[in-house]
Amino acid sequence: MSDDTPTRVRELDIVVYGATGFVGALTAEHLAAYAPAGTRIGLAGRSERRLAAVRDRLGVDWPLLVADADDTPALERLAATTHVMLTTAGPYAKYGRKLARACAAAGTDYVDLTGEVLFVRDSIDENHELASSTGARIVHSCGFDSIPSDLGVHVLHEQVRADGAGELTDTTLVVTRLRGGVSGGTIDSLRHQLDQVRRDRKLRRLAASPYSLSPDRAREPDLGRQHDLVSLRGPEVAPGLRGSLAPFVMAPYNTRVVRRSNALRDWEYGRRLRYREVMSVGTSRLTPVLAAGTKVGLAALVVGLSVPPTRFVLDRVLPKPGEGPDEQTRRTGHFTVDLFTTTTSGARYTARVKAKGDPGYAATALMIGESALALALDRHDLPATPGGVLTPATGIGDALVRRLRAAGMELSAQPAT
Template sequence: MSDRVRDYDIVVYGASGFVGILTARYLAEHAPAGTRVALAGRSEPRLAAVRDKLGVDWPVVVADAADTDALARLAASTRVVISTVGPYLKYGTPLTSACAEAGTDYVDLTGEVVFARQSIDANHERARATGARIVHSCGFDSIPSDIGVHVLARQVAADGAGELTDTTMVVTSMRGGVSGGTIDTLRHQMDVMKGDRRLRRVAASPYSLSPDRDAEPALGRQSDTATVSGAEVHPSLRGTLAPFFMASYNTRVVRRSNALRAHQYGRKFRYRETMSVGTSPLSPVIANGVKLGFGALVAGLMLPPTRFVLDRVLPKPGTGPSEKAQREGHFTVDFFTTTTTGARYTARFRAQGDPGYAATAVMLGESALTLVHNREALPPSEGGVLTPATALGDALVDRLRAAGMEITARRL
């Protein structure tokens, strides 16, 4: 980040949206005293209403997502920008470029492969030159995945147990709602890729976010949407595991982390994500049903007749679960790996709160606070378009643990 004196420490962009309000509220309640926060978006009255509701005296900054001059001024005014304005492929490009140019750190919630790839291509070298840390995917996409593998690899290295090989994340339990914003993002990605074969290839490649695909080790086919026998992952697991619906994005983030670290996780590191559907004799049927169901949703959003119906029944942008539902939500993800020495390890990332809302607000808020208050503990970096693990590392782990999240790793 540039050494120039800034007016603010953190600007929450999109602060009047559903997740923006949750993130601003988290900062109002948990940011260390003296943290200078501002609320930004395109509507001054709506931002002022959020400020009044939160009971804070933070400034408001008006900047439309298409106004590049206003976004440049916003980026230059702060040390860190939090962006909750999606779909990022539709709205996010000018702001990430403004932050890279201004040497301003940036965090967001994207789970969009094409947007992340375009951001890497457009901003990585400029951000390295200015020292900006552009950190995509600092919510449920993809902090549990990326930080979970980070702590797993750190424990294996600390024990001198070799490197990671086959590694699987299992969503052991989860309770939470699906946001209208997430559906809108999926819908927009389908629209963009429908007529562009090149973008479809980017989205399909398991190494689409890696800095150099040709430098990746030849590990054979890596499928991110396969059903898997639990016993194949670890002898203690029963039943059949379904593909995790966020795997096609999260796996690419984790692989980018490994590549940015010169493959410290291992040259034989293979990674996939799954979810438990129970241990009954019907688990193979259920797991395959989950796989087919997600495929049907994607296909339905691409075909006009079914799209017409789905648009009327799926959650709308800007909507989300009740406060009660957010409080009662939770998630637990477990990681299993075998190292090059034959040792077995596991890690766990568990949190209370709806994964896509309450827990995401904590992860996003703490990511920004880490950049502001824990710079001396950040992983070494010249800047660039990074991942949560490579940009924030153990400093974020410590803050998330202090915020009540369970993040552990151990040898089995």
């Protein structure tokens, strides 16, 4: 292991916190199969008995570490044992704040799967300066939220820069293909955030702001209103792109992560970057209706989870935390996202991020597992930063791109034809 920080001598390279949960166990399984020999990995959570069951299923001899998410001293001891903390225990506003703080204080790198705007905003406010002083890289959103978005724009920018084609302007991510189940953890995080904003008008305004994760809102360029949930026609995005494009449920979070990456890089992608996300719903004559219906359906889900009578009904039919699809569904799932941009020189470029495996489970386990391995084992290849609350692109960058490509994911960019 290469580590340019001598004070970071720890017993373990990676600790998987929440290893007894559905995604946590899948992530531990990925590490057991693909981590290089000699990588020191531990399993952590609240129950030693359940952790031992996961270890037995994996057939490994990794140490078990017990720490409750509310036990600050235990979390501080846990953070001090490892170079990288990988946590799948959400909702993160409920189970992640003390752990992220402990890692920031200990100089321990941290990765999670959050898609919670308010949690990340709190983490920025609470941990960024501390983590910068200790060298900890607190990297949120290292799964389907938001690696395809964040690294997709990253590789697009890198290709445009290499070609001397200017900076990014209007950029749209299109979910071209998607097959997979709905994550119970994602639904639970949505419930928790809706509970927060329902009680506090200030939090509602913060969650709605397109720059809610910006390091300095006053320095952001004035690009006018930027809508999260939009319906478009293919030609509005790129010449030759056919069909109707519906709102993408993860856009309200992913777009903010990409904007934070741009700002943390001093707007290296471009000060005129306007970024949005949509999903393809096909090319038939009925798809405009389907696109409009998707927008209505997403709004109805939010309203339904916000009102006690309908929430009671939805809670009985939606996936619960800790639940997930069977092995065949995880294996046969997949996703493809295509990005389209126009640069300041007038050139058009495209990028693609593509992976096999259910996006929220198998592919997410791969993405967060490789994120942790990159932080633990590839420190000489990481972006130059003193630490802080970062994004996948700014905290791990090309080291993660290389690992994901080696693991079978496509991340590519090229001039549009």
